[in-house]
Amino acid sequence: TxxxxxxxxxxxxxxxxxxxxxxxxxxxxxxxxxxxxxxxxDPSINYDDLKIIREMWPGKLVIKGVQNVDDARTLVDHGVDGIVLSNHGGRQLDRAPIPFHLLPSVVREVGHHTEVAIDTGIMNGADIIAAYALGAKFTLIGRAYLYGLMAGGRAGVDRTIQILTDQLVRTMKLLQVTSLAELGPQHVTQLTRLQPLRRDPESVREDTDA
Known part of the structure; x- marks a missing residue:
């Protein structure tokens, strides 16, 4: 330096x-x-607080940080307009559920009642396409725009968006689709090698008895 x-x-x-x-x-x-x-x-915050916020706020209400299907269902019951599946980049808990793996189940459960977005793990335009194909209506891109801002100011942010746009278009061409409406789960393969091992309930019970 x-x-x-x-x-x-x-x-x-x-x-x-x-x-x-x-x-x-x-x-x-x-x-x-x-x-x-x-x-x-505030660790004491709960769904009763959300009910009060919903009563006070007449506009759109979106909750970020959802990490399981049950919470997504409960949030919809409380009248939220959208949820964002996110583990906040895994910064605090790097073994938190992976939002991309949760996406199909959450969309299947509540996608007809609210908009589902996804955050965490969006590294390029192909990730955005994969998320949309599995039912997400929106994706957050994390720190990418900040990297562009630090590198080149406004021009850097514009360049970041252009890179993602080029990757989006390239991915759709490779998939031979001409619009987002044509995308579906058939265009995505979810890798399982990074998923946590799930123990069989019977073996858990046996360990407990022992």
């Missing part, structure tokens, strides 16, 4: 004269990012 900076005196000028980078959300709260997250998370 020093060698790269020596022939660029304006780097030093900017470094010494501009304010240091800070999290906007921490500018008035103090503490670390971890402190802020700990204060923001």
């Amino acid at each position: 020093i060698i790269n900076a020596i022939p660029r005196p304006w780097w030093w000028y900017d470094f010494l004269t501009t304010p240091k980078l800070e999290f906007a959300s921490l500018s008035s709260t103090g503490g670390t990012v971890g402190d802020l997250l700990n204060a923001a998370m």
Whole structure:
């Protein structure tokens, strides 16, 4: 870094004269990012709170972080307009359920009553096509746009979107489909080698008895 900076005196000028980078959300709260997250998370929140929010908010209500079919069904019963299957990138629990594996079951269970979106594991345009083919109405792309923003500002974000668009078009051409409406589960193969092993209930019972 020093060698790269020596022939660029304006780097030093900017470094010494501009304010240091800070999290906007921490500018008035103090503490670390971890402190802020700990204060923001309330473990006592439950479906009764969601009912109150639904009564207070007349607009669209979408819940992000759904990780099983039962919760998806309960959320639909509480009147949400959409759910986002997500384990938040596996940052906190890297063995949390994989949203892409949950997608077919959740869509089959609640897809006729609410819109299902997916987050986590979207690495390229082909992943977006696969998610849509399995019933997702929308996908989040995680940090990709941030990488583009850091690399090239607005032009970097535009380039990120263009890359994903090119991959989307290429994938659809390879599948020989001309519109999203033609996509279906028959266009996707879900790999099973990364799925967690499921123990047989009988063997669990035997271990417990032992």
